[in-house]
Amino acid sequence: MNDVLGSLKRSNYCGKISEEDIGKEVVLMGWVAKRRDLGGVIFVDLRDREGIIQIVMNPTISEEAHEKAKELRSEYVIAARGMVVKRPAGTENPELKTGNIEVNVTELRILNVSKPPPFPIEEKVDISENIRLKYRYLDLRRPNILKNFILRHKLAKAVRDYFNDHGFLEVETPFLTKSTPEGARDYIVPSRIHLGKFYALPQSPQLFKQILMISGFDRYFQIVKCFRDEDLRADRQPEFTQIDVEMSFIDVDTIQEVTEGMIAHIFREVMNIELALPFKKLTYNEAIDRYGLDRPDTRFDLFLVDITDIMKNSKFKVFQDVVSRGGIIKALNLPGGGRFSRKEIEDLNEIISIYEAKGLSWMKYTEKGWTSPISKFFSNSQLDSIKEKMKVNEGDLILIVADNPEIVNNALGNLRLHLARITGIVEEERYNFVWITDFPLFEYDKEEKRYVSVHHPFTSPKEEDIPFIESEPLKVRAKAYDLVKKQKQSLDFS
């Protein structure tokens, strides 16, 4: 039988009690995180939103409270009245923020009992996502989950403060709306009133940009959900939140300035990190050329090098064929990669084959010169050119992929990331914001046999490229920019 709350009023949060409260009577409400029954005395770690404090049920202080505490189990919800005291010398717990104090309980009420939780309510749990979501209300009790919510709250506040200070209006746009052409698959909602018809949920709220812009809302933003009915990935959810920022009558520099300012403000306010402004810039072509991907991880120096010109006249038939079909040959120089065993190198084939590259060629440069199954196909001058162009030193490993440009860049770009992971050369804690500029406006869709927008259909072309729209659409660059952080696209604008 549960006790009732009665007239008890909470006086403090568990985690907020400090040594200043010593000598005060407090009333706490919380969850039993841990019970330690030593027979004569019972300790309970009591948890609420703000943290944990140890409460003590000692029969010499209250026979009744001690008796009742024998019933306590994990996740029971209790109310406890007691005196805040300094812990006896030698029993402090430095692991706990409240580790120098405890509460001697004079009155204990069990507000609700609990079955044993299916997993421990602790910071670190090694439990499948499945189980955690099944018992979401328990998972949400974990302190580090709460921490994420607090972080998110601070972030949203920082965003609102920033834009408010810069003359932006916060708006809301509808969720039940029309399908838009191109882009992701829509989530649809059947209509009861219009039988047989459906609403689409917005893939992104930029959908409403034009109507607000032409109505004179020249600076607005929203923190808003986007819905895309596409297959999931580890870092991809079916619905996610975006900060939508829209401005009229501005130029690229202004957008970048405002955006960088926002990000710097968030990092300062939320994480107390000062970012160096302005962020670095790379064109789309440079990114593909040097990193293979349009979202390069620039935290480590390992670059793709085009060696098509050097290799195209070699006696290696595989390379000849690739080049004659319009393909390219690119390579990575992994410094010190010479220590990789033959098998370790061969295993890298698995990585590139994921991206449909057919084979990985390799050459080691050792004290005895080149070691490689394919170096015999190349002349000395070709090998010297490689050595010079790729800045090869003794002990280095050259990894080569030859195929059509899309496959080569994608495969080597991802191999580059893989090598960085397995050799540990990435500075994980470093933030490396980089703008990717000059995206192409269109790409050719082989399945649909037509040109489609790389970004979205409302993206402007660069003014100087407008003459090529009809003649050479693939050459037209867009006024579209991505901001990349830690190898993830974190922002785009157009």
Add this chain to the structure above:
RNA sequence: GGGGGCGUAGUUAAGCUGGUUAUAACGCCGGCCUGUCACGCCGGAGGCCGCGAGUUCGAGUCUCGUCGCUCCCGCCA
């Protein structure tokens, strides 16, 4: 749409080339314990080995199917 991996106690895992009663840790239950905080000590319970077929004298283990989860490619303006 395609490919890989995993489903064993409440949880996390082990279980070899098929062979006694399916292990361990934590958790749970009972007992003891007045300074613990990963409390300790003693004892105990707990399993449709995801599901269904098949091979076999015998299946957690092999085969096929099926369901669920997970990761990747494609896809995600």
